[in-house]
Amino acid sequence: MSTATNEGRGRRMGGAAxxxxxxxxxxxxxxxxxxxxxxxxxxxxxxxxxxxxxxxRLLGAYGRLIAGRRINDQANALVRQGRLAVYPSSHxxxxxxxAAAVVLGxxxxxxxxxxxxxxxxxxxxxxxxxLTLLRxxxxxxxxxxxxxxxxxxxxxxxxxxxxxxVAHAAKLRGESTVVLAMCxxxxxxxxxxxxxxxxxxxxxxxxxxxxxxxxxxxSVPLKNxxxxxxxxxxxxxxxxPGERVDGNDxxxxxxxxxxxxxxxxxxxxxxxxxxxxxxxQAHTNADDATRYRSADDVERWVLKDPxxxxxxxxxxxxxxxxxxxxxxAADADATAAVIRKGLNTEVEVNPTELFEYVYTEKxxxxxxxxxxxxxxxxxxxxxxxxxxDGSMEGDQR
Numbered sequence: 001m002s003t004a005t006n007e008g009r010g011r012r013m014g015g016a017a018x019x020x021x022x023x024x025x026x027x028x029x030x031x032x033x034x035x036x037x038x039x040x041x042x043x044x045x046x047x048x049x050x051x052x053x054x055x056x057r058l059l060g061a062y063g064r065l066i067a068g069r070r071i072n073d074q075a076n077a078l079v080r081q082g083r084l085a086v087y088p089s090s091h092x093x094x095x096x097x098x099a100a101a102v103v104l105g106x107x108x109x110x111x112x113x114x115x116x117x118x119x120x121x122x123x124x125x126x127x128x129x130x131l132t133l134l135r136x137x138x139x140x141x142x143x144x145x146x147x148x149x150x151x152x153x154x155x156x157x158x159x160x161x162x163x164x165x166v167a168h169a170a171k172l173r174g175e176s177t178v179v180l181a182m183c184x185x186x187x188x189x190x191x192x193x194x195x196x197x198x199x200x201x202x203x204x205x206x207x208x209x210x211x212x213x214x215x216x217x218x219s220v221p222l223k224n225x226x227x228x229x230x231x232x233x234x235x236x237x238x239x240x241p242g243e244r245v246d247g248n249d250x251x252x253x254x255x256x257x258x259x260x261x262x263x264x265x266x267x268x269x270x271x272x273x274x275x276x277x278x279x280x281q282a283h284t285n286a287d288d289a290t291r292y293r294s295a296d297d298v299e300r301w302v303l304k305d306p307x308x309x310x311x312x313x314x315x316x317x318x319x320x321x322x323x324x325x326x327x328x329a330a331d332a333d334a335t336a337a338v339i340r341k342g343l344n345t346e347v348e349v350n351p352t353e354l355f356e357y358v359y360t361e362k363x364x365x366x367x368x369x370x371x372x373x374x375x376x377x378x379x380x381x382x383x384x385x386x387x388x389d390g391s392m393e394g395d396q397r
Contacts, residue, residue, distance in 0.1 A: 042309045043313075066329060085134060096119075205270060208264055219283075
């Protein structure tokens with residue numbers, strides 16, 4: 001989706017800072033409180049720096065929210081049925097997911113994490129291709145170049161370095177490409193996070209680092225990861241602006257991320273946006289979240305649900321009708337049906353394909369491993385054939 005409707009907003013987020021070193025540094029600091037344009041009760045909160053996106057844009061993004069929630073619910077059900085090997089849910093974080101995808105233009109790149117399935121689908125990638133990774137059939141099921149979406153990354157923060165590389169290459173080629181790199185709060189504790197931000201700032205590349213701070217790195221709470229005032233405050237150490245935003249406020253996310261993208265496209269360099277949100281469900285289906293947080297803590301965030309507040313706000317504008325609500329729900333159910341049908345279809349797996357697309361040219365180790373696997377598969381096939389022939393001969397006797 002083009003950001004042309006918000007032209008010039010990039011100047012609002014950490015624009016060129018003149019004056020003394022102290023005033024220049026102050027211009028890089030994030031807001032004392034996360035930017036919020038629509039509160040949990042659905043009331044607008046005007047902000048001079050970030051105007052509310054227009055109603056039609058919010059209505060379209062709200063439909064993506066509904067689809068995102070349905071995708072999360074369907075994927076969780078498929079995990080319980082054994083059709084997905086694992087699923088890191090973004091239930092409650094759908095506003096972050098949707099905003100990250102829709103603020104980008106067609107020429108831009110998105111670098112997601114393992115939890116950003118909804119963002120990847122919102123960007124336009126086929127849901128079944130996205131879930132191929134989590135089913136365990138392939139390292140990734142889609143072509144990154146088709147939609148300019150990198151493969152989902154399971155190692156923490158490694159994708160940030162790749163994102164900076166793509167942004168640097170785009171700058172060298174004179175392209176208008178902006179790269180949005182997603183990560184969680186746990187990734188900010190990794191060395192790759194530091195290296196990515198430092199390189200991006202030194203070489204002034206067009207990349208937006210988007211941290212979804214959902215309070216926990218699996219079972220490790222944020223307070224055990226950092227004592228910084230906020231994760232967005234880390235940006236000033238690299239010489240780039242940081243900003244904090246209510247991660248459950250779709251309107252604020254569109255405004256703040258959109259400003260950061262426009263700033264990068266206008267030559268303003270990298271920035272760091274921290275979204276304050278919450279992981280409502282377990283880290284994955286292999287996690288027992290009750291061991292490190294209470295049900296009361298989770299319940300407090302239910303009232304901050306991004307869907308509830310946007311639904312209320314749009315209704316006050318008379319933009320969301322019963323008919324449009326039903327249409328959004330029907331579209332979401334149709335997507336869920338496609339996922340359900342596709343993942344209930346058995347696929348023939350060829351184990352030798354594991355080695356085909358790791359590198360453009362296979363290393364000697366990969367060639368050796370592939371040969372060993374082929375020999376083992378051939379022995380198994382011969383043994384199976386011999387066992388079948390033997391049993392048939394026994395029956396004849």
